[in-house]
Amino acid sequence: MSNVIIKSNACGRKVNMSRNVPFRVQSHVLKLLGDELIGHDRLAVFELVKNSYDADATDVDVTLALNANPPTIIVSDNGVGMSGETIESAWLEIGTDSKRKKLARPRSPMGRLPLGEKGVGRLAVQKLGEKLKLTTCQVGQPEFEFSINWTQLIDSARYLGDGLHVQVEENSQPKVFKNGQGTRVEITGLHREQWTRREIRDLYRLVSSLSNPFDEAKSFVVHLHLPGREEEIEGLPTLQQMLEAAVWNFDFTLDEAGLLTWDYSFTPPRFKGLKGRATHGSEKLQLLEPDEDDLPVEIGRSRQKRDDRIFLASDDLKGIGAIKGRFHAFHRRDEILKASGAPQQLKKWLDNQTGVRVYRDNIRVFNYGEPGEDWLGLDARRINRPAGKLGTQSVIAQIALSLASSSALKEKTNREGFDDNEAFQRLRRIVLSIFDRFQREHGSDRTEIDKALKGEQDAPPPVQDALEKLESLGKQHKLEKEVKPILQSIQQELKTFRDVMVSSGLAGMNLALIFHEVVHSIDRVQRKLHGVADPEEIRREIDHLRKLLDTFKPLLQRDPPRKVSVEDLVERATGMHADRFQRHGVVFSNWTADPEKKHSFTQLLPRGLMVAALSNVIDNAIYWTRYRRERDEREAPGAILVLSHWGEETGGLIAIVDNGPGFQLPRDQLGRPFFSTRAGGMGLGLFYCKTVMDSIGGKLEVIDAEELKDVVDLPDVYDGTAIVFSFKNDK
Missing domain, CATH: 3.30.565.10 (Histidine kinase-like ATPase, C-terminal domain)
Incomplete structure (x- = not known):
């Protein structure tokens, strides 16, 4: 019952009334x-x-x-x-x-x-x-x-x-x-x-x-x-039976100091002489660059500094704690599954069991790892290199956390995952970085299987496959009218790109470069379609994807050869990175601009392609000098030197030298696409450079900086890698 209170003035006249009304909740x-x-x-x-x-x-x-x-x-x-x-x-x-x-x-x-x-x-x-x-x-x-x-x-x-x-x-x-x-x-x-x-x-x-x-x-x-x-x-395989058919296995522990310890094994079936191998390591974890959607609108100085690091720091694990886990990956080609003794039923079972699950204190956090729940975005990332990366349907994985140490990760009220807060974004980036390390380790073994299979039954074009998935998602959300016409337009654009590139002999390189950029937009659209889909917002995102393709049309245009000086090439390439040298504390030296040290020469070549090639190498040099400084906790700054040299018999060369850790891949993998030891790297930079040099009759070499001293009097500080562009003698 309500309590009624009547207030009055001095003359007894009623002024107003107020009531104490109970706040009640109905039983239903x-x-x-x-x-x-x-x-x-x-x-x-x-x-x-x-x-x-x-x-x-x-x-x-x-x-x-x-x-x-x-x-x-x-x-x-x-x-x-x-x-x-x-x-x-x-x-x-x-x-x-x-x-x-x-x-x-x-x-x-x-x-x-x-x-x-x-x-x-x-x-x-x-x-x-x-x-x-x-x-x-x-x-x-x-x-x-x-x-x-x-x-x-x-x-x-x-x-x-x-x-x-x-x-x-x-x-x-x-x-x-x-x-x-x-x-x-x-x-x-x-x-x-x-x-x-x-x-x-x-x-x-x-x-x-x-x-x-x-x-x-x-x-x-x-x-x-x-x-x-x-x-x-009855007849459904157990998880243990599935794991025995895994081709790649990666067990890891990431301690709270950011040190990653791992064991890797390649266990192929008896198929055309494939041989297994096992290895292990302990290293600081290289971080992938954060996704654009995971960055705040206004990035403060401290956040920018953390996101700009190459290696994981202990602060990144606050509220998350140490992480343990296992990745078991499968090759889903029928030939490999059959050689593994895996029945067709296992392939169907993998469709429902694969994914990356999360456990806290040995109990699962639902719904990570459920069909369609690609919380790491592995399928979208696979678009970059379908033959080299693993999608969710190829992986059974466990991420194990401690409940006591992961207090910053809050489960949603509906029990479907963690709140998408800053701690969860850090967890996602960290786990993706560990998965990237696994994928880089498995890359050479994947190549051996692909060689054994001789490329039969090629996978559908990766972006085409992704666009079809987007169309399917749009239909599920009743957005087919908004989505389908734009996707059809994009598909036609891609067909035109392929036709032109194949005829010009550049299909592999340029399509890979385009996919590398377009994939981020596709990933955003997929996330939005999996969430609360607003038709207008989805239409804008897909329209943005179409416009992205327009930005790559210059790649299809011919860059006619012209006489260019070495000074001009280096100035244009290094000018693109001037702000980055200062931001990352890299000491940059350009001997081609020093009258006492430069060797001038001109060359007939496509200037735009050559400038892009030099810029690619400089970008890599910035990364690897920072990598060594952080890894070894050195006080000495990163250092990069660009020099030129001319010999009447040998012709001209441009060398980019650094004080990084040295070339990390076997030399026989130089210029091979999709081989990289850089976190998130695609190996396309040197592939691009090698393709450009081959097209003009030149040569690309990767050597230790020490070897360059046979040609140039090089300061001792440059003890990393030298990337050498050698040109034929046009004089």
């Missing part, structure tokens, strides 16, 4: 929370299993008894159980902060920290059925049980607080836990009594992924029982 909000909080039935089961984990269970049995009368779902564990007080103050109190308060989050006797934070996960049972019966028992204590009919409970009082009651029974003689402890949740009045074979298999796939499959101690195992329908999962 319980049903809304149960329906809206959880996305689907499988997630509801997931929430119940998480409760078993919090109760220190080591075994959980999930039973889907659809042929029973009545159809029933049961989740039973061997955890510590609940006391009568816990039932009243925790299970029957919605939104309790017993897990949420920082000071009230001690580890369990088994060393676990509670996974639940919101205090509402138990409402997940409403997603499954109308009626609940819970039985629980602690060691040496009475067994308790209670039943809830959700409709009757909610209808018993209009408002929360008006007396919703649940009758809790104490069993002096245990009915369920006669010789042990645990909790059993039985759900009847199922909202969905008919499950298809596919849905049964989807549930099996999910349940088998709830516990960490890489936990050798088997400290938390979930079993699925399907009485009367067991045959529907």
Whole structure:
């Protein structure tokens, strides 16, 4: 009832009225929370299993008894159980902060920290059925049980607080836990009594992924029982059987100081003489450049400095902690799977099991690793080099975190991943960087398989394949009218590009360079289509993608040869990087502009292509000088020198010399596309340079800086790599 307060003036005349009105919540909000909080039935089961984990269970049995009368779902564990007080103050109190308060989050006797934070996960049972019966028992204590009919409970009082009651029974003689402890949740009045074979298999796939499959101690195992329908999962391969068919394996630990320790193995099947190998390493982690979408609108000085680093720093792991993980990658060509002894069923199973999963304290963070959830953007990145990078459907991976150390990573209320905050963006960049290290290690072995396969059954054009996926996503979001015409226009543009490039002999190089830029735009569109899609926003993004292609049209235009001086070439190339030398603290020297040290000569060549080639090498030199300085924690700055030399017999040369770590690849891989030791590198820079030099009858060489001293009196500070452009003698 409202309390009415009447205020009056000195003459007793009424002036105004105010009321204390109660703030009330209707009881049906319980049903809304149960329906809206959880996305689907499988997630509801997931929430119940998480409760078993919090109760220190080591075994959980999930039973889907659809042929029973009545159809029933049961989740039973061997955890510590609940006391009568816990039932009243925790299970029957919605939104309790017993897990949420920082000071009230001690580890369990088994060393676990509670996974639940919101205090509402138990409402997940409403997603499954109308009626609940819970039985629980602690060691040496009475067994308790209670039943809830959700409709009757909610209808018993209009408002929360008006007396919703649940009758809790104490069993002096245990009915369920006669010789042990645990909790059993039985759900009847199922909202969905008919499950298809596919849905049964989807549930099996999910349940088998709830516990960490890489936990050798088997400290938390979930079993699925399907009485009367067991045959529907017969013949499905186990995760261990799938892992045995993996061709590449990468185990790693990233400690809180940023040191990456890893073991790699290549285990090909018996196929055309392929040989396996194993190696290991320990190194500072090279960071990929941050995605454009992950940068703030206004980047402060401290953030800019951190994002500009080459190596991971301990600050990057604050609120995340140390990371462990495993990558198991597969070659999905039929020939390789057959040689591995993998049946066709395994290939189909991989479609649903592959992905990059995240675990905290050996329990999965849903929905990372689910089909269609490419949280690392591996598929979009694969567009750059389809034959050299791994997409989500080729990888079964585990990322393991500690709950105690990863406090900055907050799970969403709907239990579908972490909040997309700054800590999660750091985690994503770090894991991508580790994955990039794995891919660079596997590159040469991938090439050996490709040689054995002799390039048969080539994959569809990568950008074409990505555009088809975008069209499919647009159709799913009912944006086909907005998306399809623009995508068709882009496809026609790409066809024109291919035709012109093939006729000019530059298809491989220029298409790769174009894809390298276009992929970022495609990635953005895919993210937006996976999220809340606004038709106008999607149309703008795809239109931007089309305009991106327009910027590359100059690559198709001929650059006629002209007489150019070495001084002019170097000045144009180095001018593009003048601000970067200062920003990165690199000491740059240009001997071609020094009258006492330069060797002048002119050359007949396409100036634009040559300037771009020199610029590519300078860009690499800036990176690798910074790399060595950070890796070795040197006080001496990075140093780059550009010089020219002329010999009547040998002709002219331009050399770019640095004090970096030296050339990291085998020399026989010089100029081969898609081979790089640089984080995120595609190996296209030197490929471009080699192609340009070959086209003008010149030569590109990579040598140690020390070797250049046979030709030039080089200061000792330049002890890294020398990239030498040698020109034929036109005089």
